[in-house]
Amino acid sequence: MESVRRRSSGWSIHWGKTLESICLPVAALLFSLLLFGIFCAAVGSNPFEVYGSIYKAAFGSWRSFQNTLIRASPLMLTALCTALPARLGLVIIGNEGALVVGGIGAIAAGLALNSAPSLVVQLSMAIAGLVCGGLWIGAVGALRHYRGVNETISSLLMNYIAIALLNHLVNGPMKDPASLNKPSSYPILDTNMLGVLPGTRIHYGLIYGLVACVIAYILIQRTTFGFAARTAGGNLRAARVAGLPVGKLTMAICFLAGSCAGLAGMVEVAAVHGRANESLNAGYGYSGILVAFIARYNPLAAIVVATLLGGILASGGILQRVHNLPDATVLLFQGVVFLVVMYSESLYGRFEIFKEQSAKIKTERPPAVPV
Amino acid sequence: MTTAVANPKTEVIRPPELEVVNMTKQFGSLIALDQVSMHLKPGTFHALLGENGAGKSTLVKCIMGFYSPDHGDVLIDNHAREIASPRDAHHYGIGMVYQHFTSVPAMTVAENLVLSRFDSPKLINWKEEYEQLNAFMADAPFKVPLDLPIAQLAAGQKQKLEILKQIYLKVRILILDEPTSVLTPQEADEVLGLLRESVTAGRLSVLIISHKFREVTSFCDEITVLRKGKFAGRGVVKDLSIADMSEMMMGERREPQQVTKTLHPNPKAMLEVQELRAHKDNGVEGVAGVNLRVHSGEIVGIAGISGNGQRELVEVLAGQRIATGGQILVNGEPYKATRAEMYRHQVFTLPEEPLRNACVAHMSVAENLALRTFDRPPQAKGGIFLILKAIREMATGLISTFKIKTPSPETPVGNLSGGNVQRTVLARELSSEHIQLLIAANPCFGLDFAAVEYIHGQIVAARNRGVAVLLVSEDLDELLKLADRLLVMSEGRFAYESAIAEVDFATIGRSMAGH
Numbered sequence: 001m002e003s004v005r006r007r008s009s010g011w012s013i014h015w016g017k018t019l020e021s022i023c024l025p026v027a028a029l030l031f032s033l034l035l036f037g038i039f040c041a042a043v044g045s046n047p048f049e050v051y052g053s054i055y056k057a058a059f060g061s062w063r064s065f066q067n068t069l070i071r072a073s074p075l076m077l078t079a080l081c082t083a084l085p086a087r088l089g090l091v092i093i094g095n096e097g098a099l100v101v102g103g104i105g106a107i108a109a110g111l112a113l114n115s116a117p118s119l120v121v122q123l124s125m126a127i128a129g130l131v132c133g134g135l136w137i138g139a140v141g142a143l144r145h146y147r148g149v150n151e152t153i154s155s156l157l158m159n160y161i162a163i164a165l166l167n168h169l170v171n172g173p174m175k176d177p178a179s180l181n182k183p184s185s186y187p188i189l190d191t192n193m194l195g196v197l198p199g200t201r202i203h204y205g206l207i208y209g210l211v212a213c214v215i216a217y218i219l220i221q222r223t224t225f226g227f228a229a230r231t232a233g234g235n236l237r238a239a240r241v242a243g244l245p246v247g248k249l250t251m252a253i254c255f256l257a258g259s260c261a262g263l264a265g266m267v268e269v270a271a272v273h274g275r276a277n278e279s280l281n282a283g284y285g286y287s288g289i290l291v292a293f294i295a296r297y298n299p300l301a302a303i304v305v306a307t308l309l310g311g312i313l314a315s316g317g318i319l320q321r322v323h324n325l326p327d328a329t330v331l332l333f334q335g336v337v338f339l340v341v342m343y344s345e346s347l348y349g350r351f352e353i354f355k356e357q358s359a360k361i362k363t364e365r366p367p368a369v370p371v
Numbered sequence: 372m373t374t375a376v377a378n379p380k381t382e383v384i385r386p387p388e389l390e391v392v393n394m395t396k397q398f399g400s401l402i403a404l405d406q407v408s409m410h411l412k413p414g415t416f417h418a419l420l421g422e423n424g425a426g427k428s429t430l431v432k433c434i435m436g437f438y439s440p441d442h443g444d445v446l447i448d449n450h451a452r453e454i455a456s457p458r459d460a461h462h463y464g465i466g467m468v469y470q471h472f473t474s475v476p477a478m479t480v481a482e483n484l485v486l487s488r489f490d491s492p493k494l495i496n497w498k499e500e501y502e503q504l505n506a507f508m509a510d511a512p513f514k515v516p517l518d519l520p521i522a523q524l525a526a527g528q529k530q531k532l533e534i535l536k537q538i539y540l541k542v543r544i545l546i547l548d549e550p551t552s553v554l555t556p557q558e559a560d561e562v563l564g565l566l567r568e569s570v571t572a573g574r575l576s577v578l579i580i581s582h583k584f585r586e587v588t589s590f591c592d593e594i595t596v597l598r599k600g601k602f603a604g605r606g607v608v609k610d611l612s613i614a615d616m617s618e619m620m621m622g623e624r625r626e627p628q629q630v631t632k633t634l635h636p637n638p639k640a641m642l643e644v645q646e647l648r649a650h651k652d653n654g655v656e657g658v659a660g661v662n663l664r665v666h667s668g669e670i671v672g673i674a675g676i677s678g679n680g681q682r683e684l685v686e687v688l689a690g691q692r693i694a695t696g697g698q699i700l701v702n703g704e705p706y707k708a709t710r711a712e713m714y715r716h717q718v719f720t721l722p723e724e725p726l727r728n729a730c731v732a733h734m735s736v737a738e739n740l741a742l743r744t745f746d747r748p749p750q751a752k753g754g755i756f757l758i759l760k761a762i763r764e765m766a767t768g769l770i771s772t773f774k775i776k777t778p779s780p781e782t783p784v785g786n787l788s789g790g791n792v793q794r795t796v797l798a799r800e801l802s803s804e805h806i807q808l809l810i811a812a813n814p815c816f817g818l819d820f821a822a823v824e825y826i827h828g829q830i831v832a833a834r835n836r837g838v839a840v841l842l843v844s845e846d847l848d849e850l851l852k853l854a855d856r857l858l859v860m861s862e863g864r865f866a867y868e869s870a871i872a873e874v875d876f877a878t879i880g881r882s883m884a885g886h
Contacts, residue, residue, distance in 0.1 A: 223757060224746040224751050224754060226757075231734070231742060234731030234734055235727075237691055237727060237729075238729050238731055240689070241691060241729050242710065243709050243714075245709070
């Protein structure tokens with residue numbers, strides 16, 4: 001009976017924590033809706049109508065929901081670029097750069113193998129995207145581990161390098177002379193493009209995103225690699241006492257993180273644009289950071305959050321057309337959400353309601369008596 | 372010793388009388404203080420005795436206004452006073468020296484003294500301040516050079532500065548929380564002796580928290596004893612024997628449990644350290660070329676004042692710090708503290724501060740218990756997938772064997788009490804049947820008597836099974852009780868080595884101080 005009671009109280013602690021990590025982000029989202037509503041009212045739009053339009057444009061119909069999912073798929077992948085290193089205690093925000101570099105790798109592979117069977121081309125593009133993105137963030141990990149360079153700053157700066165590299169390539173070596181007002185690379189053959197799911201307009205990138213998130217979850221929660229990474233992320237000193245290879249873990253996690261974002265770049269090239277140009281750095285990388293934060297670095301939660309945020313991105317056009325709000329309004333909304341969610345991070349453990357059970361446990365626990 | 376320097380110009384006014392009446396303080400369900408009273412007479416040296424967790428620190432923190440007591444009063448010169456903060460305490464002439472240093476390392480002694488004033492001026496006239504400080508130093512019981520940055524002071528000087536700071540603040544009742552734990556026996560005697568002179572001259576009252584009977588009998592006038600949060604006795608030191616005092620503390624006459632050691636046949640060198648060097652965090656050499664050999668079935672103790680390189684030595688052996696020179700051999704093979712080597716040679720570690728060094732606070736007790744074993748069967752399949760059920764089963768077993776008090780195996784280990792965190796690490800590090808080398812650093816720091824006995828028993832049991840044990844401790848009594856061989860570390864080197872039967876106290880003290 002004793003053990004039964006103990007187990008049940010253990011579970012309620014567990015649930016209190018889970019509840020907390022669901023309620024706080026939701027509350028943060030609601031609060032940012034309030035703030036953004038005030039902004040809308042201030043520029044002369046009815047906030048309720050604006051939210052109505054966002055909902056309609058994002059989830060109102062099958063057609064718009066497909067739009068949302070198309071935008072959500074790169075977000076799921078770029079979110080992992082922040083979420084995975086976070087488990088190791090690293091704050092990496094080089095998602096945009098890794099995505100761009102992955103896209104460059106993918107287009108290079110696609111153009112080089114243009115005449116090969118389309119499956120071979122697509123596979124090579126995916127591998128090129130994975131490897132390029134992986135090496136990109138892997139470099140950040142190496143700088144961190146071997147030279148002690150702050151990974152947040154270096155990954156941020158590497159975004160600019162990646163974008164500059166892209167601009168150089170599409171204006172120079174890779175430039176398609178036919179692309180005049182928007183310099184782009186040569187396009188890959190239409191037959192080599194990623195297809196769509198039967199009966200929809202949604203490309204296979206969505207499957208990539210879903211599978212990557214599920215694999216990432218299993219990797220972190222259910223494998224020895226994930227266990228070692230969580231230990232090193234939670235307490236580096238304890239990880240060293242246990243002899244865990246912290247350097248290898250850092251490199252491996254950073255490579256995996258970068259390759260997820262790189263795959264997002266490949267999806268954008270192979271499924272959406274068909275070529276590399278400045279549309280690659282459309283902000284999916286930065287939005288991915290937001291997704292990872294709101295999802296509290298949980299890859300499964302990232303799927304849900306990416307879908308929500310994909311919906312917000314999909315509604316950008318509507319806001320402009322219907323409400324006369326500038327195109328950048330969506331970015332402002334994102335920024336507000338990001339700030340509020342960051343703030344809500346500081347509130348964990350502050351609310352009695354979520355730790356009621358654990359407080360009860362404390363009083364149940366006998367004071368330290370000699371045994 | 373010189374005679375007390377009495378300043379003829381100032382009339383000696385006696386320090387205030389301090390009385391605590393029926394003080395009670397409760398933390399959640401834990402009653403830390405239960406109706407405790409004590410009386411500090413003016414111009415006396417008063418010791419507050421008790422085991423860890425007896426409530427001594429809680430009592431003085433209530434006096435200082437860090438905690439607000441649930442019941443009870445503080446009387447100063449027979450008037451009940453409300454002390455809500457250390458500032459209020461200072462107003463009544465009460466000041467406290469803490470176990471840890473509170474000076475700013477990058478600033479000089481003079482700057483720290485001025486900084487400590489409650490009435491620090493907005494604009495500091497350094498010329499004037501220096502004149503006053505020099506005058507103060509001329510009268511002070513001990514001297515510390517005003518122009519030196521704190522970082523360049525030795526531990527003993529830092530502790531003196533902490534006390535000077537209180538005298539500088541014109542404190543008349545000085546509360547000391549285990550002030551000698553960072554000092555050599557000689558330094559401790561000097562500091563306490565000089566304070567004793569000030570007390571005898573009637574300029575100061577001292578309330579000291581101490582564990583060391585030697586200090587109590589040499590310097591104190593009266594004692595108050597606490598036991599498990601309750602008042603357990605008081606008395607005049609000259610009327611009491613050490614046995615009387617320890618009886619008040621423990622509740623009964625209790626001899627430390629004698630550890631029985633068995634001789635281990637054919638000892639072989641398990642751990643061999645050759646010319647090892649390592650830096651401290653600040654890049655200064657911490658371990659300056661040490662040689663060491665630990666055999667199977669032997670406990671080698673390393674004593675020393677903290678900060679003399681013991682921590683860095685342990686960190687290198689535990690894999691937390693990279694050596695800058697020399698090498699480590701385990702079982703005769705070079706050892707770099709990788710996971711594979713730890714497993715092959717069965718090396719385990721009990722680091723100090725287990726929550727900081729050996730646990731992940733937000734991971735569960737079960738996960739923390741699995742830290743050594745999660746990547747091999749039965750807890751992992753093919754070295755890749757975790758078998759959560761096996762992890763949980765092992766945890767349940769260890770929790771009951773090692774009597775870890777936790778609501779469930781899923782509770783984050785950071786929610787457990789210090790003693791139970793310690794037990795969690797102990798369970799993980801000592802439960803392997805094939806353990807060959809154990810490295811332990813201050814394994815009993817901050818634990819109560821029963822927990823200490825338990826851990827000592829486990830360490831000696833391991834030794835008797837043939838485990839080679841390296842025990843680094845700041846508690847000399849612990850080392851004398853457990854070790855077979857004793858080394859003293861000073862300034863990164865071994866200054867003394869002796870079999871335990873032949874140790875010479877005076878030499879140990881001198882070696883700790885680096886002489």
